[in-house]
Amino acid sequence: xxxxxxxSKPNHKADIDTATDLCLLAGKIMLQSGAETYRVEDTMxxxxxxxxxxxxxxxxxxxxxxxxxxxxxxxKLIRIAERTTDLQKVTAVNSVSRKLTSxxxxxxEAHQELMRIDxxxxxxxxxxxxxxxxxxxxxxxxxxxxxxxDLLPSLVSGGLGYSAVIYFxxxxxxxxxxxxxxxxxxxxxxxxxxxxxxxxxxxxIIIGSVMPLVPGLLITNxxxxxxxxxxxxxxxxxxxxxxxxxxxGAGIAVVFIFF
Numbered sequence: 001x002x003x004x005x006x007x008s009k010p011n012h013k014a015d016i017d018t019a020t021d022l023c024l025l026a027g028k029i030m031l032q033s034g035a036e037t038y039r040v041e042d043t044m045x046x047x048x049x050x051x052x053x054x055x056x057x058x059x060x061x062x063x064x065x066x067x068x069x070x071x072x073x074x075x076k077l078i079r080i081a082e083r084t085t086d087l088q089k090v091t092a093v094n095s096v097s098r099k100l101t102s103x104x105x106x107x108x109e110a111h112q113e114l115m116r117i118d119x120x121x122x123x124x125x126x127x128x129x130x131x132x133x134x135x136x137x138x139x140x141x142x143x144x145x146x147x148x149x150d151l152l153p154s155l156v157s158g159g160l161g162y163s164a165v166i167y168f169x170x171x172x173x174x175x176x177x178x179x180x181x182x183x184x185x186x187x188x189x190x191x192x193x194x195x196x197x198x199x200x201x202x203x204x205i206i207i208g209s210v211m212p213l214v215p216g217l218l219i220t221n222x223x224x225x226x227x228x229x230x231x232x233x234x235x236x237x238x239x240x241x242x243x244x245x246x247x248x249g250a251g252i253a254v255v256f257i258f259f
Contacts, residue, residue: 015051015052016053016069016070016073018051018107018111019047019048019051019052019053019069019107020067020068020069020073020076021076021111022047022051022107022110022111022114023044023047023048023056023058023067023069024044024065024067024076024078025111025114025115025118026043026044026047026093026096026097026114027040027041027043027044027058027060027065027067027078028065028078028080028118029089029090029093029114029117029118030043030089030090030093031060031062031065031080031083032080032082032083032084032086032089033084033085033086033087033088033089033090033093034083034084034085034086034087034090034217034221035090035221036221036224036225036228037060037061037062037221037225037228037230037233037234038224038225038228038229038230039090040058040060040065041058041060043093043094043097044056044058044060044065044067045058046097046101047097047100047101047110048069049101050097050100050101050103051100051107053069053070055070055071056068056069056070057075060230060233061232061233061236062080062083062233062236062237062240063079063080063081063236064077064078064079064080065077065078065080085217086123088123089117089120092113092117093114093117096110096113096114096117126166129162129166130159130162130163130166131159133158133159133161133162133212134154134155134156134158134159134162135155136158136211136212137154137155137157137158137159137161137208137209137211137212138151138154138155138158138208139208140154140207140208140211141154141204141205141207141208141209142208143208144204144207144208145204146201146204146205146208147200147201147204149199149200150199150200150201150204150205150208152198152199153189153190153193153194153198153199153205154199154204154205154208154209156189156193157185157186157189157190157193157205157206157209158186158208158209158210158211158212160185160186160189161182161183161185161186161189161209161210161212161213162182162212162213164178164181164182164185164186165178165179165182165213168181168182175244176243176244176247177247179213179244179247179248179251180247180248180250180251181251182213182251183210183213183247183248183249183250183251183252184251184252184254184255185251186206186209186210186213186251186252187206187251187252187254187255187256187259188255188259190202190205190206190209191255191259193205206252210248210252213244213248214244214245214248215240215241215244215245218237218238218240218241218244219237219238219241221237222234222235222237222238222241225237226238
């Protein structure tokens with residue numbers, strides 16, 4: 001009796017798992033780098049579609065991503081612990097998504113590129129960021145009609161404040177306290193410089209120096225998420241922006257109370 005060889009069925013689970021991991025990796029990089037919620041969901045959906053999964057479901061919040069590839073696959077969750085601003089990584093992930101959609105690269109090549117983007121350092125070294133924050137502080141001070149005699153104090157206090165955010169955030173993982181200490185340092189340095197006769201307009205110096213700490217991107221993303229219908233993400237980003245603004249105000253207020 002001749003036996004018919006058993007025909008093995010293709011294992012689609014591996015393909016679905018690969019697509020899910022790829023989508024989650026892309027979403028994690030974008031969300032950690034400051035992308036909007038709806039942009040993250042749209043990119044994940046496009047990547048899944050390009051990999052042969054026309055139906056996918058995603059739920060994105062600022063602290064986590066839930067993604068399901070297809071209706072029969074199990075969903076996966078990834079936690080977002082730290083968030084920063086690196087729009088170059090967002091652009092790089094979008095570029096990988098476009099290449100994958102147009103068929104220029106395959107899934108494994110896309111995964112390698114995303115891993116390289118994920119492990120890449122910031123586009124600029126820390127000293128460049130501090131120098132840019134110092135120059136921006138001085139420019140904001142001039143924009144708010146400060147005098148040229150307050151240019152140097154704004155440069156110094158703005159650079160020290162941004163340096164303090166980076167340093168304290170490495171020591172204290174709670175972002176609120178890092179911004180509170182940084183704002184306190186900005187106010188203290190500004191007061192000392194004005195009392196030493198180096199600057200004249202204390203209010204203009206402080207306003208210009210705290211501008212690099214202001215959560216402009218958070219506020220923008222919160223409004224855009226709310227307009228796109230992502231109410232949970234919009235409200236949570238708005239609350240985060242409010243806490244940052246409160247930390248800045250509280251740090252400056254402490255300086256005025258005790259000094």
